Amino acid sequence: MTTTVLATGFAAAGATIGMLLSRRASREPDPQSIRVVLGVGVLVAAGGAGLAVWWQSLIRAAVGAPPVGLDWWAGATLAPAAAVTAIVLIPRVTAVVAASAVALTAGLLAPANADDGQPLPTTVVVSESQTLLRGQLSPLDFDGAAARLVESWLRSGGLSARAVVVAVPTGSGWVDQAAVAGFVDRFDGDVRILALPYADVESWKAFISGDAASTGSSVALVRELAEVLESRPAGQRPRLVLYGQSLGAVGADAARVWLEDHHPSLLAETVLTAPPAGTVATASASPRIVVANRSDPVVRWSLSSMWRPPTRPDETVLGGPRVPEIPWLPVVGFLQTSVDLLSALDGPAGVGHRYGAEQARPVIGLRE
Structure with missing residues (x-):
């Protein structure tokens, strides 16, 4: 489905541009212009599909996934060809249909209105286990929610534990259970993990709205x-460890900077998993490790990658299968990474934006 939508979109955009250029000389394009635009559009769609199959085959072979099938081929070729044909031969009808589809999609995706002044919903402070303590969702009072969570940690005997891990969740409030299991194993169960949610929306929405809450x-x-x-x-x-994945990594790195400025002796280490490109500092004054899969597009994606290649923090440790890499090109690199984002969660741990217990590994050279 992802390939179908993207291939169709690019082919439709090309056909639309071609039709607009052909109208510059006259109000209606002549038959020869229509044939040229149609032919070029179909050729471009076919060439793009061929390149997509080649790239997909390389990636799938690297991660041990099955090769593309006939359904993938059909989605990558038939739908784009149909879109080009419709735009060229019946442009007015196609424009009406496209506009209706956009309006319907916008209506379905628009957020529901909330009453002004209505407080956001909260969750009760709970102890999901003797290890993971989740705080209260209180976006208007982070200080109060943090104080209540620390009180719960103290009541659970947290001060006598070997370590305390501040796990900054994603925008949906999710903490990767694989990371929790990794920290429990690393510290032989003598650890408390604290998670304070800051939002209750899909992570991508929280990312777009900014990192202030995180x-x-x-x-x-x-x-x-x-x-x-x-x-x-x-x-x-107890040892104080900071951890965060994706948008949570941005919050964890901000906490690291604050601790380095105010209480540098307290922080033992920081573990960041798959921070989006350009969202965390490139270097750290305290022990830090940045975990990233080689095939994870999240760690490469940023708007700035349209005009400059993405960079990684100094302490990045790459994992997962080795996959082929296309040399960065302006705009093209950004588009390729954007395409990869849509299937980043489809693989097992170690592939794309999926991680396992290796997230909890200690910083290299750090004594336990």
Whole structure:
């Protein structure tokens, strides 16, 4: 489906541009112009489909996935060819249909209106286990929610544990259970993991709206933790570890910067998994590891990749199968990464934007 939509979109855009250029000389394009636009459009669609099959075959072979089938071929060729034909031969009808489809989609995706002044829903502070403690969703009062979560941590015996992990969730409030299992195994079960949600929407919506909530909630939580940890001698308090995946990595890195500025002796390490390109600092003054799959497009995607190649933080450790890489080209690299985003969650752990217990690995050279 992803390939069908994208191939059709690019082919339709090309056909539309061709028709607009052919109308410059006269109000209606002549038959020869129509044949040229139609022929070029079909050839471009076919060439694009061939390149897509070649690239998909390389990627699938690298990650051990089955090769593309006839249904994939049909989606990559028939739909784009039909779109080009419709735009060239019946442009007015096609324009009406396209406009109706856009209007319907916009109506379905528009958010529901909320009453002004109505408080956002919250969740009760709960202990999902003796290990993972999830805080209250309170976007208007991060400090209060952080204080209540730290109180729950203290009641659970957190001060006597070997480590405390601040796990900054994604925009939907999700914390990867594979990472939780990894930290539990790494610290032999003697760990508390604290998660303070800052939103309850799809992660991509939270990412588009900005990282203020992610950074604000994470800093509020480490501020509360720091007050408690500073009251204990260095050898009698748990190790403080920061962790975040995707948008959560942005919040975790903001908490790292705050701790380095205000309580540098408290922070043991920071573990960032798959931060979007350009969203975290390129270097860290305290121990940090950045975990990224070689095939993960999230760590390469940014608007700036349209005019410059993406970069990785200094402490990045690549994992997962080795996959072929196309040299970066202006605009083209951004489009290719955008296409890859749509199927980033389709593979197993270690492929694309899927990660396993390896997220909890310690920083290289750091003593446990």
